[in-house]
Amino acid sequence: MIDKKNLRSANVTEGVEKTPARSLFYAMGYTKEELDRPLIGVISAHSEVVPGHIHLDKIAEAVKAGVRMAGGTPIEIPSIGVCDGIAMGHEGMRYSLPSRELIADSVESMTIAHALDGLVLVPNCDKIVPGMIMGASRINIPTVVCSGGPMLAGNVAGEEVSLSKTFEAVGAYKAGIIDEAQLLDVEENSCPGCGSCAGMYTANSMNCLSEALGIALPGNGTIPAISSRRTQLAKRAGMQIMEMVEKDIKIRDIINPVSIRNALACDMALGCSSNSVLHLLAIANESGIPLDLNMFNEMSEKVPNLCHLAPAGDTHMQDLNAAGGIPAVQNELAKLNLLDLDALTVTGQSVGENIKGITNRNPDTIKPVETPFSKTGGIAILFGNIAQEGCVVKRSAVAKEMLEHKGPARVFDSEEEAIDAIYKGSIVDGDVVVIRYEGPKGGPGMREMLNPTSALAGMKLDKTVALITDGRFSGASRGASIGHVCPEAAAGGNIALIQEGDMIEINIPAYSINVDVSDEELTKRKEAWQPKEPNVKHGWLKRYSMLVDSAAKGAIMKD
Structure with a gap:
């Protein structure tokens, strides 16, 4: 049982002096019973300008349902998010990476200003994932990441494709390799619906690495956006934050030097975006953990590259998910003792406990460590x-x-x-x-x-x-x-x-x-x-x- 008086939210809900604050909560329709429970911020990047975020209202609602089921009071708070694909190639792209800092600052601001007891972060794309994690790490409270999930791959001329195909098609058209009709086919059929773009691009890299860090539930990086399992995952994330609040497990209890090394190992095995270097450095900095570029090469020399998802190959996130997702990759790495299996995760269990019994269901998508794509990792400095x-x-x-x-x-x-x-x-x-x-x-x-x-x-x-x-x-x-x-x-x-x-x-x-x-x-x-x-x-x-x-x-x- 959680003693409300020991929580951060007591600063806005407890005592005669907080009468004005309670009055403002009542103005929004909150009840006394809701204010007697832990207040959980659900930071949602839902918007109508990012395909990875267009459905996050539904994911946030599922998270809130989970929080309520576990005895908490969810409070939804919006976050900005730039769509890199839409911003690409014009002055708008100047705002993409800097927006990470705005997001981190806003998470810090809203959480401290309203004395929230825990956070469920609901991002999906590129800078939004690390930005939210950075903000949560600064204030160091119980936190679970629950992304919106990857887009399914598109289909062009019988070939499984994703966003990178659209950019490459422009070059092919300019070079006279394809005609206007073929270009239009690519334009209309490469991105079939909501979710983060289907390859191992930066958004999916960071959602997978959130899982590898231990701050997201298994499946966070790979369960497709349109799957009912994604909604179930969101509800479980809402329930799990309540356990973390009760046990006072803070985000920096999970993000530590050990979990950073686990994430680096998964980064190399997955062949993540080069942007993951920027974001892991920034997350480590906010968490007070020493990390420099030499450590990436050190890990790259040890960890084999097991996955060639688009753009490196012709498989996509749905294929990685079907093969067993991040737990299956972790299980392969564990064979070479490349992970610390005792690292704590938001499940309340260790990495080793999370991956127990997990198998690699498709050795073509996730290469066994005995026969990797290469003996060295996917990133080099x-x-x-x-x-x-x-x-x-x-x-x-x-x-x-x-x-x-x-x-x-x-x-x-x-x-x-x-x-x-x-x-x-x-x-x-x-x-x-x-x-x-x-x-x-x-x-x-x-x-x-x-x-x-x-x-x-x-x-x-x-x-x-x-x-x-x-x-x-x-x-x-x-x-x-x-x-x-x-x-x-x-x-x-x-x-x-x-x-x-x-x-x-x-x-x-x-x-x-x-x-x-x-x-x-x-x-x-x-x-x-x-x-x-x-x-x-x-x-x-x-x-x-x-x-x-x-x-x-x-x-x-x-x-």
Whole structure:
């Protein structure tokens, strides 16, 4: 039995002094009986502009039903959310990554201001998942993540497809590989309904990693959005938060160095989006846990890559779910002692207890550890004179022939310049496209470069052309797409000093990336370098650009 007087919500519901606060609750229709129970915030990112969020009103209602069944009072609170696919390729993408900070700030603000006892976070897409987790970690109260689930894959000409197909189709059309009718077929049939886009893009990566961290129930990352099991999961999440409140199990009791390492292992096995690096760094920072880029490579050397979901392969989230989901992946990793099975989870049980009896139902979707896609993990961090602080590549989505590459730099100071050159056919086999001044500070906002990478893939250049940027890539990008170059150009990093035609050498197995220019020449160029005029000179993005830290630290806000 929970003693209400020991809860945070007593600050707004208990005692004569709280008469005004109770009066305002009564104005909303709450009853005395409801105020005598724990108050549970249900933070929902429902909106009518994000396909991953269009149905979250129903998920939130199911969560609230679970809270009530377990003796709590649910209070729904809205959150913003940017659809990266809709924001892609124009100035709207500058707001995507920065919105993570707004979401974290709003979760912190609303939870503390209204003295909530626990949280069920109901996100689904990209920055919304880590943003909510970051906010909850700051205030450190009982928390369960319950996402809206992945979209089913679409079908084009008998082929299972997802959002990445639409971006690549634009490049194929521009190159004359497909006609207008085929382009329209892709447009109308790639995204069949609600849910986070069906590949192992950033949204699904973070929903799976929430499960791997232990802060979401098993199935959170993979049960399809339209499944009745997703509604059942939401009800169980609502019930489970009440157990956590009763036992006073806080989110930072679960997110700790052990669970972060478990999440890193699953990241490598799944071949998650390169954005997972930014978000895990930021979540670790909010949770007071040391984490740096070297730890990603350390884990990558140990953990085999077991999954090739789109865009790395032709399987999708529904296939991963049918194969056993994240518990089946964890069970494979446990065979090599790559997980700490004693780590606590929101089920109230350990990882080991959660995966007991789970089997891999499809070894084609989840490769056994004995026969992985590769012996190394899906993410690699490269270092060199271009990126002294590191840069990130989704190694599992790189063609074998591009793991090592040397070619001339084709230099562009914005995404728009690069995409124009690609569409005009001026990028040829062997080139290394360099897109700079798109970092957290310089962008500002570190735009995703899905348009350029997809154009290259659609034009059949993804196996001959590399792309590097101080911006970042969508989880839907494939090919030798190397992002998060640090220090970024706007901070005077060496990527700002690369000149047209400089030879760039990339060696992903050796974790290295370098421009073939002497230190003396780089020093001379640095002396002549002048900062570029800011792209944004007003609004809150200007403040963001002044306060944001390096991508090597997760693009967090400086203290």
